[in-house]
Amino acid sequence: MRAGLRFEAREAAGGLISGPFQGRLGHVDDFSVALVGPYPPPYGGVSVHIKRLHRRLAALGIPSWVYCQPSPTAGREERIVPSAFKFSWHAWIPEHGWRCDTSIVHFHDGWTWAPAALAMLLRGKKVVMTFHDQQAGTVMWQGASRLERRVSRWLIHHPRVWWVAVSLEVRRQLIEKGVPEARVSVAPAYIPPRADADMSSLPAYVRDFLGAHSPVLTTYAWRLTIDEQGVDVYGFDQCIELVRSLQADFPGIGLAISLPQVADVGYFRDLQARVVASGVEDNVLFVTEPLDDVHLLWQASDVFVRATNTDGDAVAVREALSLGVPVVASDASARPDGAVLFPTRDLEALVRAVRQVLTHRAAHVQALRSISIDDNFPPLLELYRAIA
DSSP states (O other), X not given: OOTTOXXXXXXXXXXXXXXXXXXXXXXXXXXXXXXXXXXXXXXXXXXXXXXXXXXXXXHTTOOEEEEESSOTTGGGSTTEEEOSSOSSHHHHHHHTGGGOOOSEEEEESOGGGHHHHHHHHHTTOEXXXXXXXXXXXXXXXXXXXXXXXXXHHHXXXXXXXXXXXXXXXXXXXXXXXXXXXXXXXXXXXXXXXXXXXXXXXXXXXXXXXXXXXXXXXXEEOSSOOBOTTSOBTTOHHHXXXXXXXXXXXXXXXXXXXXXSOOOOHHHHHHHHHHHHHTTOXXXXXXXXXXXXXTHHHHHTOSEEEEOOXXXXXXXXXXXXXXXXXXXXXXXXXXXXXXXXXXXXXXXXXXXXXXXXXXXXXXXXXXXXXXXXXXXXXXXXXXXXXXHO
């Protein structure tokens, strides 16, 4: 690490930015980066982050490769290298790691990739480890194997490993695990979408639904998930009840649910049955196909709802706020300034919050004009520059 680099996290109007890796304007970049993690489809916060990071590096002429899960679509894109096997360090090291020739290897979201990081260090690479999950030091740590945790403890003290946390809470957990404070940068995963996308890129049936309903609520999950207690992690069950509760006051209300990966077909059918039983089948649309520009869905809505019972630093929340769309979100994790919060899994509080925002939406939109949602590509770029 260069002398003088230190961590100075600070709160910004739109979230968190990191202090130690900024500046160096006019620097000539002479490094290359391998990004190891999921790539869309499916579209999740981490995969979208990696896609946008890859594109921004490429736009600057910085060589970047993405090593991702098996995907026939990803394999058609430039410098996207999908695995032919299960996407894990066991397969990645012999399949791709031994011939990866970038100067920096950036692993995303997991202690489970520690053995692959160790392999890269043994090859003389510099390693960046990003943690997106709000339970990085608890559930993720417990989910790693004994070998993976042992290697992780060794990585924590290695001078060629740098760490990125998407929130102060994740940073705190990493430090509790022994990561030196000066080596942890904070940068939420939000990188702005491309500016040239327009509504025509949304499927016609989605545009028709948006045009036929007012007000419009939107929500999202990268995949349908039920936790160990049988609770809908993304709160779709509550969102359906939300529409039913608001229908009397807002007869034209619509809810568009973006769900690019169903996964749990049985529960998906239960949700569809719930929609019918609640009498809102004309008011709820499930969008189960991948949308490359899903932010256009948030942009066309009156309120974006995030009813999760656990979360990281949700990219979609920052995305909606950056577009000037009011957000009502659970307090399951830290949220950016501007989001309206309600107690997790409290349906009555959710209904009150959304009703209040819809009733006074103009005031909420006006308030969002003073909120700045930071582009978190520059801190990552300066991290790469600082360690290269």
